[in-house]
Amino acid sequence: MTLTTPTPHQNKGRTRKSRRSPYLTALTTARGRTGLLLVLLVALAGVLAPVLSGHAPTDQSGDTLLPPLSAGHPLGTDDLGRDLLSRVLYGIRADLGIIAVAVPLGAAAGCACALLAAVHPVVDTVVQRAFDLVLAFPGLILALAVTAVLGPGRTPVIVVIAVAEIPVFGRQLRAGILVQRGREYVAAARVGGTGRARLLTRHILPNATDPLIVQLAVSLTVAVFIEGAMSFLGVGVRPPTPTLGGVLSQSMPYLSQHPNYAAGPLLAVTALVLGLSLLAEALNREVRR
Amino acid sequence: MTAEPALLHVRDLNVEFTSPDGTPLRAVRDVSFTLRRGETLAVVGESGSGKSTTALALTRMLPGNGRIAGGEVRLDGAELTSAPEETLRAVRGSRIGMIFQDPMTSLNPVLTIGRQLDEVLRAHAPRKERGEAGEQPHRGDSHPRGTERRRREGGTTRAARRARSVELLSLVGIPEPERRLDDHPHQFSGGQRQRILIALALAGEPDLLVADEPTTALDATVQEQILDLLADLGRTTGVAVLLITHNMGVVARSCERVLVMYGGTVVEEGATRDVLTRPRHPYTAGLLAAVPRLTSPSGTRLTGIPGSPPGLELLGTAGHRGCAFAARCTVAQERCRTEVPVLVAAGAGRVACGPATDGTYTPVALPEAERIERPAPGAVVLSADGIRKTYRRGRRTFTALDDVSLTLRAGETLGIVGESGSGKSTLARVLAHAHPADAGTLRLRGDDVTRPRRRALHDVRREVQMVFQDPYASLNPRLTVGEIIAEPLIAFGLAADRDERERRVAALLGQVGLDPSAADRRPRSFSGGQRQRIGIARALAPQPAVLICDEPVSALDVSVQAQIVNLLTDLQRDLGLALVFIAHDLAVVRQVSHRIAVMHHGRIVETGPADALCESPENPYTRALLSAAPDPAVLVAA
Numbered sequence: 001m002t003l004t005t006p007t008p009h010q011n012k013g014r015t016r017k018s019r020r021s022p023y024l025t026a027l028t029t030a031r032g033r034t035g036l037l038l039v040l041l042v043a044l045a046g047v048l049a050p051v052l053s054g055h056a057p058t059d060q061s062g063d064t065l066l067p068p069l070s071a072g073h074p075l076g077t078d079d080l081g082r083d084l085l086s087r088v089l090y091g092i093r094a095d096l097g098i099i100a101v102a103v104p105l106g107a108a109a110g111c112a113c114a115l116l117a118a119v120h121p122v123v124d125t126v127v128q129r130a131f132d133l134v135l136a137f138p139g140l141i142l143a144l145a146v147t148a149v150l151g152p153g154r155t156p157v158i159v160v161i162a163v164a165e166i167p168v169f170g171r172q173l174r175a176g177i178l179v180q181r182g183r184e185y186v187a188a189a190r191v192g193g194t195g196r197a198r199l200l201t202r203h204i205l206p207n208a209t210d211p212l213i214v215q216l217a218v219s220l221t222v223a224v225f226i227e228g229a230m231s232f233l234g235v236g237v238r239p240p241t242p243t244l245g246g247v248l249s250q251s252m253p254y255l256s257q258h259p260n261y262a263a264g265p266l267l268a269v270t271a272l273v274l275g276l277s278l279l280a281e282a283l284n285r286e287v288r289r
Numbered sequence: 290m291t292a293e294p295a296l297l298h299v300r301d302l303n304v305e306f307t308s309p310d311g312t313p314l315r316a317v318r319d320v321s322f323t324l325r326r327g328e329t330l331a332v333v334g335e336s337g338s339g340k341s342t343t344a345l346a347l348t349r350m351l352p353g354n355g356r357i358a359g360g361e362v363r364l365d366g367a368e369l370t371s372a373p374e375e376t377l378r379a380v381r382g383s384r385i386g387m388i389f390q391d392p393m394t395s396l397n398p399v400l401t402i403g404r405q406l407d408e409v410l411r412a413h414a415p416r417k418e419r420g421e422a423g424e425q426p427h428r429g430d431s432h433p434r435g436t437e438r439r440r441r442e443g444g445t446t447r448a449a450r451r452a453r454s455v456e457l458l459s460l461v462g463i464p465e466p467e468r469r470l471d472d473h474p475h476q477f478s479g480g481q482r483q484r485i486l487i488a489l490a491l492a493g494e495p496d497l498l499v500a501d502e503p504t505t506a507l508d509a510t511v512q513e514q515i516l517d518l519l520a521d522l523g524r525t526t527g528v529a530v531l532l533i534t535h536n537m538g539v540v541a542r543s544c545e546r547v548l549v550m551y552g553g554t555v556v557e558e559g560a561t562r563d564v565l566t567r568p569r570h571p572y573t574a575g576l577l578a579a580v581p582r583l584t585s586p587s588g589t590r591l592t593g594i595p596g597s598p599p600g601l602e603l604l605g606t607a608g609h610r611g612c613a614f615a616a617r618c619t620v621a622q623e624r625c626r627t628e629v630p631v632l633v634a635a636g637a638g639r640v641a642c643g644p645a646t647d648g649t650y651t652p653v654a655l656p657e658a659e660r661i662e663r664p665a666p667g668a669v670v671l672s673a674d675g676i677r678k679t680y681r682r683g684r685r686t687f688t689a690l691d692d693v694s695l696t697l698r699a700g701e702t703l704g705i706v707g708e709s710g711s712g713k714s715t716l717a718r719v720l721a722h723a724h725p726a727d728a729g730t731l732r733l734r735g736d737d738v739t740r741p742r743r744r745a746l747h748d749v750r751r752e753v754q755m756v757f758q759d760p761y762a763s764l765n766p767r768l769t770v771g772e773i774i775a776e777p778l779i780a781f782g783l784a785a786d787r788d789e790r791e792r793r794v795a796a797l798l799g800q801v802g803l804d805p806s807a808a809d810r811r812p813r814s815f816s817g818g819q820r821q822r823i824g825i826a827r828a829l830a831p832q833p834a835v836l837i838c839d840e841p842v843s844a845l846d847v848s849v850q851a852q853i854v855n856l857l858t859d860l861q862r863d864l865g866l867a868l869v870f871i872a873h874d875l876a877v878v879r880q881v882s883h884r885i886a887v888m889h890h891g892r893i894v895e896t897g898p899a900d901a902l903c904e905s906p907e908n909p910y911t912r913a914l915l916s917a918a919p920d921p922a923v924l925v926a927a
Contacts, residue, residue, distance in 0.1 A: 183762055184757050185762060185765045187718075188755070189765070191723050192754070192831070198780070203768075207766065207767055
């Protein structure tokens, strides 16, 4: 008798709607849309740099420190007569190139460490102490140390950002794994004969990823700052290749007379960071629902 | 008393929630009731019936996305739904006190009980003076004598507040109140904490105490004491009690009147005795029949209501027509699906059911329990001998299982009963090899499987499967139902390819009474009862010989509980499964089990055939459990 009491499946449309990924839902909120728009604008500017600017970023003209809206130089020129618009656009390009490689690299390495730590308590302790070691160094000290070994350039910046992000992602995922491990469905899967590796990859990991997606957006923001700080201190990408931090650093001596010099890179960094932060916040709210 | 107007008067109360996609969902519609001073009224209903929402709406404590969409709440004539926030703050605590479900998390763990009581007394006393007498607070004024004055003093000096705290603690029956005042919450038991919460709610001297499932988290023996306390308070202090519960037994024990809610509306109201003995609404009748009775002998079928309680989304404002219960009602007529029934006077109470009002439906008396044909148990499948399990926390050890021995035969159900902390869940997990035992031996068909090697463990797990308590937490939310059920098939290599796996999953879903199309959906689109069916299908996937059910129905509504229990017994009959059925409700356990083992403090204190154990218990603890079980029929008859 009881075998013949399937309850009717109501509201199929509703179910489908609620099954939509929280990430997509987050992107449709006002916060998410604004963030996405800002990030896309900045990214597009960087990607389309050769199309948008008529000059190469290292081309020098005779006119130094031209004001904005000069003929042929919408943002003016810098102290060496280089077109500021093209320097900012190519700077964005260089920045995006660095963070888009470094952050996922750090995230992947961090997650790999966390998974390794989940295998055995001894490994866990080792990995945790290694994380502590990295975290014990402030980002800039780490940057100086890495540059001292590798010399300035693009690669050290990527390495510094990646190394700085490893413990962040590693700890995040480890916490997630610990929480999910205690859940009843994990016990159910274990009683159901699921092996340890499968338990980790099929059951625990997918349920622990939500905070990682949010962390990715946060870390991209941090990466923009690290790159900027390294270039600003002169241990980052080597001149004359423009980066946002580099252009900003070069504008410093002229800040009082020619504030427009610094305005371009500052605006770009602000828009990028604001956009990423808004995205992170939108994702966070939706994921925690 | 009779000349006095009602203390609380609720008329046509409507509450709406805004769903994430912006559409309003009506959780409570047109609820009306009154409550006199000193009266106890029970609001009973299943999950989603709107009972808690109604209670929260009284003091406008609805969560952020909820709002009162209409109606009025009058407390002593003062309208609350439109009152300013300031007025409501004065009402909360000092006029209407609240007690919540979980006594474990409702007290601040770092403050002593005395401090927490003191804070409430300090917060309420000055405001009360202002509200009551309409005068400025006279702090440091000369204190007139008499009980009326003592109340006011409560807010002034520390010593007076302490004295009042002691008084409150002794009122709720905490022994040695003066000494216990300086204890922290963790030094009290669950029942005592609920008493303290009641004391906190009484500190503001409210006229009305709203208790939302105050005993749901407590064991039966403690529940009894708390219910007695609430009933006493009504008599001694004149406070009116609004008790929200899903448990008919609780209603029978403690309340004069009862309000039955379903799908956000009141379906029946009346004196407890009338409603419980002569229910007028088919839902009330069904709910009463679904309550397992201690008197039902072993091997009988539980009665339930088909289907599951409606979700909020079903009751959306626009599309809702007809009686909310019509879809599950066995006597529903055509008009029930089109006309919304009105609550009309019937006898001494009120009922909202067309057929019941015009006499085309008369509820039948409780149906006689139907016997199940079940074959005699076969050979011993699983046996445990001297099982021990201790947990170590720091230096302290806690013995969860102490010398537990049991045997289980094929086709037999062994019921395990005990209160929280008795070790029943630990036993389930040890038997299912989710945790290892510290000492003792486990035998599966005579082979020692206490500490199996990895390969052997795999084989043991295939034979011994488990159904978990919480149908919400025990299913991986990221996987589809098909994937969840297929997991054991993959793990044990039981299906050659994808096609065969899908066929087996569909067959398993059919076996547990679900549509095969369920395989493509995720757990969240199913109700609690349906999820438990999914959990059972998963456990059946590797064709086990033993199924360990750890409180499989305690998270389910009572009308759905019968479906799951009956499903388990049918499966046992068809597949010859050996079942371990763990529960805290003796009545359910008696009906499903061949034998019962009673656990207390990690030991089995009594074991025997189900009927014999319930009718002539030998152990005093078993007797206490039996007498504490709230059974609506027995109490009303008494």
